[in-house]
Amino acid sequence: MAVKLSEAFKSQPVYLHDDHINFDSVQEVPDSHAWQQIVDYPSDDQDLYDAESVPIIDLMDPNACNLVGNACQTWGVFQVTNHGIPIHLLEDLESEGRRLFQLPAQQKVKAARPPNGMSGYGQARISCFFPKLMWSEGFTIVGSPIEQARQLWPQGYKTFCDVIEEYEKEMKKLSSRLMWIMLGSLGITENDMSWAGPNSKSEGPCAALQLNSYPPCPDPKIAMGLAAHTDTTLLTILYQTSTSGLQVLRDGGRWVTVPPKSGALVINVGDLLQILSNGRFPSVFHRAVVHQTHQRLSFVYFFGPPSNIQISPLSKLIDQKHPPLYRSVTWNEYLRIKYKHFNEALSVVRLCEPQHESIDMND
Numbered sequence: 001m002a003v004k005l006s007e008a009f010k011s012q013p014v015y016l017h018d019d020h021i022n023f024d025s026v027q028e029v030p031d032s033h034a035w036q037q038i039v040d041y042p043s044d045d046q047d048l049y050d051a052e053s054v055p056i057i058d059l060m061d062p063n064a065c066n067l068v069g070n071a072c073q074t075w076g077v078f079q080v081t082n083h084g085i086p087i088h089l090l091e092d093l094e095s096e097g098r099r100l101f102q103l104p105a106q107q108k109v110k111a112a113r114p115p116n117g118m119s120g121y122g123q124a125r126i127s128c129f130f131p132k133l134m135w136s137e138g139f140t141i142v143g144s145p146i147e148q149a150r151q152l153w154p155q156g157y158k159t160f161c162d163v164i165e166e167y168e169k170e171m172k173k174l175s176s177r178l179m180w181i182m183l184g185s186l187g188i189t190e191n192d193m194s195w196a197g198p199n200s201k202s203e204g205p206c207a208a209l210q211l212n213s214y215p216p217c218p219d220p221k222i223a224m225g226l227a228a229h230t231d232t233t234l235l236t237i238l239y240q241t242s243t244s245g246l247q248v249l250r251d252g253g254r255w256v257t258v259p260p261k262s263g264a265l266v267i268n269v270g271d272l273l274q275i276l277s278n279g280r281f282p283s284v285f286h287r288a289v290v291h292q293t294h295q296r297l298s299f300v301y302f303f304g305p306p307s308n309i310q311i312s313p314l315s316k317l318i319d320q321k322h323p324p325l326y327r328s329v330t331w332n333e334y335l336r337i338k339y340k341h342f343n344e345a346l347s348v349v350r351l352c353e354p355q356h357e358s359i360d361m362n363d
Contacts, residue, residue, distance in 0.1 A: 023135075023216075024215075027218060028218050029135075032133050036222075054071075054077055054256065055078040056078070057078055057080050058081050072281040075284065076282040077248050079264045079266050085265065089163070089167060089170065090263065094239075094297060097211050098297065099160070101295075110152065111139075118140060119140050119141055119143075120139070122138060126227060126229050129227075135217050135225050136212055140211075141164060141168075141210075164209065168207070171209070174237065175205070175237060176196075176205070179235060182281065186280060186316075186317060188314055188316060188317075192316050206304045206307050208301075208302045209300070210302065211298075211300075212298045212300065213295060214226075214297075214298075215295055216292060216293050217291065224288075224290075225287070225290040228286070228343075229286070229342070231271065231283065232272065232335055232338050232345075234270050234273045235270055236270055237301040238268070238299070238301075239298065240258075240266065240298045241260065241296060242260050243296040244260055244296075245290060245291070246258040248284050249285035268283075268284050269282060271283045271346055272304060275312065275313065275329070275346075276314055277313075277314070278324060279325045283346065307331050307332045308332065312326065312329070313326055325351060326349050327351055334349070
């Protein structure tokens with residue numbers, strides 16, 4: 001662990017492992033986290049909710065498939081209710097998330113994500129693409145959380161692991177269900193995508209769970225919780241606590257806040273689903289803003305295909321009027337492209353001239 005500034009300077013941020021600051025020590029936003037762009041952010045008294053709102057869909061609605069398909073095509077994101085995830089599990093997940101992020105900073109870095117590792121505590125993975133750091137801390141889980149949990153709670157890790165493993169199990173089932181609803185709205189069946197069907201002999205889908213904390217910030221207008229990006233996934237499922245902060249980008253460069261709804265989950269289209277759908281479902285740009293006095297937590301489940309499966313526009317969605325827009329790519333290959341080109345990755349694998357995929361985030 002490298003402490004870059006002495007704790008004697010209480011007015012200055014204390015930097016811990018991986019340049020991650022101890023947010024509890026900060027009285028003003030340090031230059032390392034001060035963005036020049038002034039962001040629109042939800043105030044502590046009144047959230048900036050828009051007249052235009054992200055669709056909320058009841059999965060028990062007989063018309064849910066059509067509603068989901070329309071939301072995917074027009075928004076790239078929607079919220080779902082009656083999704084089958086027990087409310088007590090969401091409450092337990094939130095409780096364990098708070099328990100994790102309330103640990104002393106020196107304790108959390110004991111489970112720091114290694115430089116070439118996937119799991120553990122640390123900054124947002126997209127930090128390397130931006131000149132300023134983000135006002136957030138995260139904990140990534142791929143598979144079992146037991147190794148990192150033991151480092152956080154040598155004697156009390158079992159409850160955390162039980163909740164996480166139960167949530168991962170439920171998310172895996174819901175992700176598959178949602179994927180087929182989304183693709184079903186385009187007329188796609190299991191016969192059109194054999195690797196994802198029940199009789200598939202390929203390795204199972206790949207997934208990861210990300211726990212995020214956005215601590216209170218002395219000056220939210222110059223800090224960024226999580227900078228604008230798209231997800232590399234097929235789809236992403238997010239559970240957010242009652243404090244708002246998630247925003248999605250609409251046409252014209254306008255950011256729309258996704259209001260928290262009790263018990264609801266936010267679903268967004270990822271890059272690979274944009275490729276599979278031949279551009280019918282746009283991968284949505286999104287970001288997180290922060291509050292002055294409120295902590296916000298979010299729990300993000302990233303759902304992708306088997307790492308070695310070739311992903312390309314589905315043949316049923318291709319004809320003379322709709323030529324394939326993207327070349328074939330595995331998730332492993334696409335992750336490498338994303339790491340090099342970040343928000344231009346879709347343009348790199350596009351066969352036709354890109355349209356509106358290069359977006360100026362300062363608009």
